[in-house]
Amino acid sequence: MLSRTADHLYWMSRYIERAENIARFLDVSNRLSLSGGSAHDCWLPVLTIAGWPPQDGDVPAVRVISWSVLDHANPSCIHGCLRAARENAHAVRSVIPNELWEAINSTWLEIKRLDGAALREQGLTGFCDWVKDRSHLVRGATYGTMLRDEPFHFVRLGTFIERADNTARLLGVRGAGVTAESRSSAAADQLHWAAVLRSVSAYKSFRALTRDDITPAGVTAMLLLNADMPRSLHACMDAVTYSLERILPTAECTRLAGAAHARLHYGRLDQLLEDGLDRFVDDFVVANHTLGKQIHSDFLMAT
Amino acid sequence: MAFDEMKAPDGGVRAPYRAYENWLLSVAPDVLPRKLEQADEMFRRIGITFNVYGDQEGTERLIPFDPIPRIISAEEWQRVHNGCIQRVKALNAFIHDIYHDQEILKAGIVPREQVLGNDSYRPEMQGLDVARNVYVHIAGVDVVRVGADEFYVLEDNLRTPSGVSYMLENRAMMMRLFPDLFARHRVKPVDSYSDVLHKALRSVAPAACEGEPTVVVLTPGYHNSAYFEHAFLAEQMGVELVEGRDLFVADGKVWMRTTMGPKRVDVIYRRIDDDFLDPLAFRPDSALGVPGLLSVYRMGGVTLANAIGTGVADDKSTYIHVPEMIRFYLGEEPILPNVPTWRLEREDDRTYVLEHLADLVVKEVHGSGGYGMLVGPTSTKAQIEAFRAKILANPANYIAQPTLALSTCPTLVESGIVPRHVDLRPFVLSGETTTLVPGGLTRVALKEGSLVVNSSQGGGTKDTWVLEDEPC
Numbered sequence: 001m002l003s004r005t006a007d008h009l010y011w012m013s014r015y016i017e018r019a020e021n022i023a024r025f026l027d028v029s030n031r032l033s034l035s036g037g038s039a040h041d042c043w044l045p046v047l048t049i050a051g052w053p054p055q056d057g058d059v060p061a062v063r064v065i066s067w068s069v070l071d072h073a074n075p076s077c078i079h080g081c082l083r084a085a086r087e088n089a090h091a092v093r094s095v096i097p098n099e100l101w102e103a104i105n106s107t108w109l110e111i112k113r114l115d116g117a118a119l120r121e122q123g124l125t126g127f128c129d130w131v132k133d134r135s136h137l138v139r140g141a142t143y144g145t146m147l148r149d150e151p152f153h154f155v156r157l158g159t160f161i162e163r164a165d166n167t168a169r170l171l172g173v174r175g176a177g178v179t180a181e182s183r184s185s186a187a188a189d190q191l192h193w194a195a196v197l198r199s200v201s202a203y204k205s206f207r208a209l210t211r212d213d214i215t216p217a218g219v220t221a222m223l224l225l226n227a228d229m230p231r232s233l234h235a236c237m238d239a240v241t242y243s244l245e246r247i248l249p250t251a252e253c254t255r256l257a258g259a260a261h262a263r264l265h266y267g268r269l270d271q272l273l274e275d276g277l278d279r280f281v282d283d284f285v286v287a288n289h290t291l292g293k294q295i296h297s298d299f300l301m302a303t
Numbered sequence: 304m305a306f307d308e309m310k311a312p313d314g315g316v317r318a319p320y321r322a323y324e325n326w327l328l329s330v331a332p333d334v335l336p337r338k339l340e341q342a343d344e345m346f347r348r349i350g351i352t353f354n355v356y357g358d359q360e361g362t363e364r365l366i367p368f369d370p371i372p373r374i375i376s377a378e379e380w381q382r383v384h385n386g387c388i389q390r391v392k393a394l395n396a397f398i399h400d401i402y403h404d405q406e407i408l409k410a411g412i413v414p415r416e417q418v419l420g421n422d423s424y425r426p427e428m429q430g431l432d433v434a435r436n437v438y439v440h441i442a443g444v445d446v447v448r449v450g451a452d453e454f455y456v457l458e459d460n461l462r463t464p465s466g467v468s469y470m471l472e473n474r475a476m477m478m479r480l481f482p483d484l485f486a487r488h489r490v491k492p493v494d495s496y497s498d499v500l501h502k503a504l505r506s507v508a509p510a511a512c513e514g515e516p517t518v519v520v521l522t523p524g525y526h527n528s529a530y531f532e533h534a535f536l537a538e539q540m541g542v543e544l545v546e547g548r549d550l551f552v553a554d555g556k557v558w559m560r561t562t563m564g565p566k567r568v569d570v571i572y573r574r575i576d577d578d579f580l581d582p583l584a585f586r587p588d589s590a591l592g593v594p595g596l597l598s599v600y601r602m603g604g605v606t607l608a609n610a611i612g613t614g615v616a617d618d619k620s621t622y623i624h625v626p627e628m629i630r631f632y633l634g635e636e637p638i639l640p641n642v643p644t645w646r647l648e649r650e651d652d653r654t655y656v657l658e659h660l661a662d663l664v665v666k667e668v669h670g671s672g673g674y675g676m677l678v679g680p681t682s683t684k685a686q687i688e689a690f691r692a693k694i695l696a697n698p699a700n701y702i703a704q705p706t707l708a709l710s711t712c713p714t715l716v717e718s719g720i721v722p723r724h725v726d727l728r729p730f731v732l733s734g735e736t737t738t739l740v741p742g743g744l745t746r747v748a749l750k751e752g753s754l755v756v757n758s759s760q761g762g763g764t765k766d767t768w769v770l771e772d773e774p775c
């Protein structure tokens with residue numbers, strides 16, 4: 001297939017996934033603030049994840065929300081992501097199923113009409129749910145209608161490279177100082193980690209898998225290592241290696257992905273967190289970024 | 304009174320519309336408006352839009368769709384069909400001739416300076432042989448009707464004619480909205496268009512091509528007004544939709560960049576104008592084209608559809624010679640006549656036209672899309688005077704034609720069903736043979752009394768039904 005087509009498909013799904021994850025970050029901040037967390041603790045991480053330098057003083061919720069959802073100065077706001085996803089989809093609409101195009105296009109048509117007033121009217125929770133619903137619809141259309149050939153795999157690559165980045169960053173800002181021995185079950189910690197689990201739709205799964213208290217180490221283990229949890233790093237790297245093996249087993253990016261996958265597949269929590277969770281997250285984010293660049297040079301910039 | 308496609312002068316209903324009228328009388332009056340609403344919603348959802356140049360309001364708009372079909376009998380169609388094929392064959396022969404021996408110039412039928420001095424004449428094409436001698440693989444012939452037996456060709460579109468996606472999508476929409484109507488009529492299907500197109504394109508692969516030819520559609524990109532159509536046709540044919548930056552030239556061949564490395568391209572259905580095809584040969588500032596494409600083309604390494612330089616034959620100054628071309632190359636009488644045309648560079652013509660501006664239509668010789676034209680009867684005195692000044696400044700840039708009373712077709716507007724003027728653009732495909740699918744794009748001027756059907760000027764589209772011959 002055309003390199004440019006692969007590039008558009010890859011970024012189309014990355015932007016949809018990014019929009020969904022911003023909605024998830026906002027949702028967890030909202031939950032924490034409703035449970036009495038300080039504005040600084042609740043809302044600053046949203047900016048940190050998006051790559052803002054550390055802020056002193058107050059971070060007003062309203063500003064964080066409008067910046068993350070609608071601010072035209074922020075190309076990675078949800079509005080900007082959905083527009084970029086739609087532009088990428090538009091450029092390859094002869095390749096993607098109509099259902100997929102319609103799902104992305106109608107999402108854009110809806111958010112195009114959204115302004116601050118409409119957002120207040122709908123409420124943050126309602127809006128975040130809507131973004132997640134649209135992302136589910138897009139993913140469902142992809143999974144339910146696309147032929148399992150190259151275009152499909154580039155769409156999946158975009159989804160899981162982006163998701164891995166987001167799950168890692170979520171742990172980075174919400175799990176500062178966690179080690180394999182973090183077993184605190186203080187009420188505040190329970191609340192904090194329950195919100196983290198809910199933000200990746202993993203609360204029920206956690207409950208189904210374990211009767212233990214929600215502990216920092218338990219949640220971290222799940223989000224890093226549990227291959228059955230669809231937003232864990234392990235599950236993301238399963239999907240990435242699966243698609244790359246089908247695109248081209250001999251590519252350099254396939255090797256990089258395999259190495260990253262092996263670490264999660266065969267690693268133990270205490271080894272991975274030897275130098276702390278922060279260090280692990282930093283390394284993972286860099287490695288994931290390098291993998292993304294390698295995918296570009298292997299497939300998307302052919303000459 | 305203009306000829307109406309549905310209502311006969313005696314107040315009855317013309318034969319092709321009889322079954323339709325029975326249906327119309329049998330349904331509730333709000334059926335059409337409701338169906339139209341559904342159609343608009345569906346078109347918007349699947350993103351059938353076009354971009355309007357100069358429109359500040361967002362760049363995309365729906366072309367208004369009218370839910371009442373334009374119906375043509377088998378007999379009427381036969382004439383349009385034969386006339387269009389005849390015309391395109393002659394035009395193709397003309398292009399081949401002027402880029403080879405120029406017999407028609409030698410015979411004095413078309414003035415030499417008019418052809419060789421035309422901006423669309425491409426010296427690069429001189430002496431070049433193209434596959435199967437086909438230059439115009441896709442042609443759109445604009446046909447208008449002014450009476451029961453009076454069809455005229457208004458314009459030939461031989462460069463990158465657009466609109467065929469509306470023919471196909473309008474039909475799909477009509478079948479979705481009105482399945483019962485299709486049960487009552489025997490409408491000839493149009494959906495073979497993309498297969499016929501793909502076959503025609505494969506049949507003109509360069510001689511050097513081994514095995515199954517690789518066909519691509521080359522688009523300027525998604526900001527182009529017809530992007531939807533480019534994507535649609537690529538999808539229907541199952542071929543890649545490429546932009547200039549996806550292609551490159553190496554080893555005397557054209558390649559496309561794929562995830563598995565370069566892949567050879569044999570036939571390019573290009574929807575980019577000549578000027579932008581190759582920045583090394585034509586406009587150096589073009590970012591849309593492929594550097595070196597012309598050199599590969601000239602060496603026979605790739606086929607371009609349509610060929611370079613076809614614009615010399617669809618110019619309005621060439622148009623007036625088409626009936627003579629048909630006689631010269633085919634030895635036949637034209638089946639579809641031209642509209643009488645005055646050329647303002649000729650003094651006699653100019654004098655006449657300037658005296659009758661209020662009754663005539665004046666167009667730029669190289670213009671298209673309904674821009675830069677004067678429709679005398681619907682213009683104000685001031686507009687006419689302003690146009691007179693433009694003509695006097697550069698008479699050779701204009702032609703004039705009588706204001707034809709284009710036929711009308713019942714059309715749904717807010718106040719109900721009213722007659723509106725229509726034209727018809729059938730699409731003629733040439734490869735191993737020359738064919739056209741039974742149908743075309745019917746454009747309708749939605750404003751009362753307006754004769755301008757272009758989508759950029761407030762025109763809409765209708766599904767065009769060609770009926771099967773009814774056994775009596």
